[in-house]
Amino acid sequence: MLENNKQVILEAINLTKKYDDGVVALDNLNFQICNNEIFAMLGGNGAGKTTTINIFLNLLEPTSGDAKVCGVSSHIEPLTVKQNLAYVSENVxxxxxxxxxxxxxxxxxxxxxxxxxxxxxxxxxxxxxxxxxxxxxxxxxxxxxxxxxxxxxxxxxxxTKAILFDEPTSGLDPKAGYEFIRLLNDLKDEGKAVLMSTHDIFRAKEAADTIAIMNEGKFLMKEKASTLFDKDLESLYMQYMAVHGLKPTTEGV
Ligand SMILES: Nc1ncnc2c1ncn2[C@@H]1O[C@H](COP(=O)(O)OP(=O)(O)OP(=O)(O)O)[C@@H](O)[C@H]1O
Ligand SMILES: [Mg+2]
Structure with a gap:
């Protein structure tokens, strides 16, 4: 049940992407991002973060499932979807x-x-x-x-109603990183739904309302940042990676 003024802006429904060479980049991914919300995807190289963003942008088609923006599927009505999306890549x-x-x-x-x-x-x-x-x-x-x-x-x-950022703080100096998070919070307060991928655990915890740890196209963890408040996200990340026998990739921590 959504609060009165909340509306689902970005939604992944059983989102699956298998590349032609057989790599399963996304495996039945589900999430919702409302207005005034920031959702951060953490995860090692190859976890599927950019693939997720690219499907919302209709740069890629999903193998099955849906990436919806304001209720419209990105691969069915790409032009309508593009009107509601802004995108900032790592290398602008x-x-x-x-x-x-x-x-x-x-x-x-x-x-x-x-x-x-x-x-x-x-x-x-x-x-x-x-x-x-x-x-x-x-x-x-x-x-x-x-x-x-x-x-x-x-x-x-x-x-637009939604902004997608692929590794926005990568390569930024600490002051620019700090300013970016402040700006992100202003955009959120103005009503934007924000989906970002990042390797920066510290900034993710500072900025996001929901944090997901991704591996092989699945979320190992998806939690409201408020519930992580007194937890050490870096240790939690390491624990998830260790449980799944993975070597973590992090920056900025
Ligand atoms: N065009 C492609 N063809 C085949 N496989 C691909 C293609 N693009 C990505 N992949 C594979 O899909 C998986 C997910 O890649 P993706 O780029 O989405 O990861 P990522 O989480 O953004 O990683 P990074 O943190 O390195 O940016 C990886 O196994 C990758 O090798
Ligand atoms: Mg990427």
Whole structure:
């Protein structure tokens, strides 16, 4: 039973993906993410985190099951689904010869929003932590973290119900990582449903409402962060991995 103002935005229903070479990347995965919620997927390399995200984006088709956005299946109505999704990858790909403002303008218009003013672009860039003096600099001079901030600005401007992040804090310095989590919390307070994959146990615990530990396309654990409050998530992660005979991959801990 959902609370009054809660609505399921992202939903995986028995989501299964078997690649052509026989690798089962997702094995009957189930989860729901509502508005005002952050869901973090932890797990070693090859656990299936990116595959999950790519199916929501319809970059991949599920073998069976469904990835739904606002009740619509990503592989059945991809265009409708894309209108409700913004996505920030680990390596944000933008135009290196465009400035930050030009990239924002280009991708925002491409996303269908033609009404955004220059002031709004500047405001969003400031909000993600890009100071005014770099707004007119070309992306090729930006660090990885700065490019990622630009990607997040584009995602914010798309103004969607859900945002997907694939390893958003990977490669960010501690200050940028901290600022990212604050921004994520603001987006959540504004009503977004957020699905993120990460290797950063510390940040996952700080940011997420629900944390899942994934292995071979299944969740070994899926818990509300509030129930983990006084538990050491890193030890819990190690325990799950050990029970399943796995060598954990972590960063930022
Ligand atoms: N295009 C592909 N063809 C075949 N197998 C693939 C393909 N992409 C991913 N896989 C396999 O599917 C499984 C899940 O991979 P996925 O990229 O989803 O993992 P991940 O959790 O994102 O890992 P990482 O933490 O390294 O990013 C792995 O076994 C991987 O080798
Ligand atoms: Mg991945």
């Amino acid at each position: 790909m933008l135009y290196p010869n465009f400035t930050a403002l030009q990239n924002l303008d280009f991708f925002t218009q491409l996303g269908g929003r033609l009404d955004v003013s220059k002031d709004e672009y500047r405001e969003v860039l400031m909000r993600v932590g890009l100071a005014e003096q770099v707004h007119n600099k070309k992306l090729k001079s930006f660090s990885k973290g700065m490019r990622q901030k630009c990607g997040i600005a584009i995602a914010i401007l798309k103004d």
